Amino acid sequence: MSRTSEETMVPAAAPVKTRVRDRIFETASALFYRRGIRAVGVDTIACEAGTNKMSFYRSFASKDVLVAEYLGDQGRSYWDWWDTVVAPYEGKPRKQVEALFESCVTKTCAKDSRGCAIANATIEIPEEEHPGRKVLIEHKSESRRRLRKLARDMGARDPDVLGDALMLLLEGSYITRLTFSTGGPIIAAAKAAKTLMDAHLRR
Amino acid sequence: MSRTSEETMVPAAAPVKTRVRDRIFETASALFYRRGIRAVGVDTIACEAGTNKMSFYRSFASKDVLVAEYLGDQGRSYWDWWDTVVAPYEGKPRKQVEALFESCVTKTCAKDSRGCAIANATIEIPEEEHPGRKVLIEHKSESRRRLRKLARDMGARDPDVLGDALMLLLEGSYITRLTFSTGGPIIAAAKAAKTLMDAHLRR
């Protein structure tokens, strides 16, 4: 809120300054994703971001809050990706799902991928009270909602079942990535999705 | 090895003694599954097992070794379950897969389920050197092998793709359990498996 005074408009505003807070956040995000949330300490984050723990706690109330924010951010990126992939096939839900699966496979098979950050957090955060917990539940619920809607829009006979099945394939793809790096069962994901849609659209 | 001397056969052998080591192992297994591996310390395990840290280290060389043993044990239980479910349908691979999925859904939707212990460890243990890592890779590879074989045995047109797709459904079922407790997308798992098999067996 206390950004700049409202009367004096500074023309050269929006400076490129690499805010400490942002550096910490980006560093933390990378570390959480790569090594896991529980495996990364506040000290490590601060140090890796080129600052110290004190500056960390001036930007974030606690580690748990940071984690929640990290998950929220990952979620936003995810929907950005989703919307971008889906955009070229507006009004063609089946093609949209196909595009999603193809892009998902490519992305998830990339060298540094560790699957879905939020799915991973699902396992690392069992505590109901953790501030990140509701973020992650909301995200996966939205994912389910969207897939079911896509299934409905394409005229599937049993849209909820198809939507849920697609979600299982997606989530399965993410987690098996952590075991089979590349060449795992994920290679069947896109084909399986097509087969499932074919079956639900037959006649 | 140094169980009982070989010459003197004790008739009242096989005592019900609750070996400390066993108590520790069972306690640890329960805690690892419920709260996560990284979230549970050696001290907590020993204390919860009614003993102390020193006795822990007299039974296990390190926590990592315990974890590896835990995963190995979970793996063995898993194949026990698998073989039992599959047994009544010997020679009918399609029925075997159906039985597996139905039992899996039931088991995974149970009150205290936290999905697959080994799949969860997949996320908690990214370190290549961790002794539990190879155990978990071997387990999931075997899972893939079995599903592909089942697909081949049932005469699927593209058995590897079908097997892998079934695995994605299974793994997806396990992990989504951690977000949607009950009534999640897992409710579509068995139907999706059938649909996939139908499609691969058509003609």
Add this chain to the structure above:
DNA sequence: TATTGGTGTTACTAAACGGTAACACTCCCG
């Protein structure tokens, strides 16, 4: 020029982490 907000730095807390040394005890087996 005086103030102030953002930052760096050092030192600290209390607890938990994985792991070990040393000693006392009990109970079973030869």
Add this chain to the structure above:
DNA sequence: CGGGAGTGTTACCGTTTAGTAACACCAATA
């Protein structure tokens, strides 16, 4: 009866955990 294996107990080690207090500094802003 004597010995050894298994266990309980207490006190440690050094490191890391999340989180805080106090002080110094610099740059921009009023």
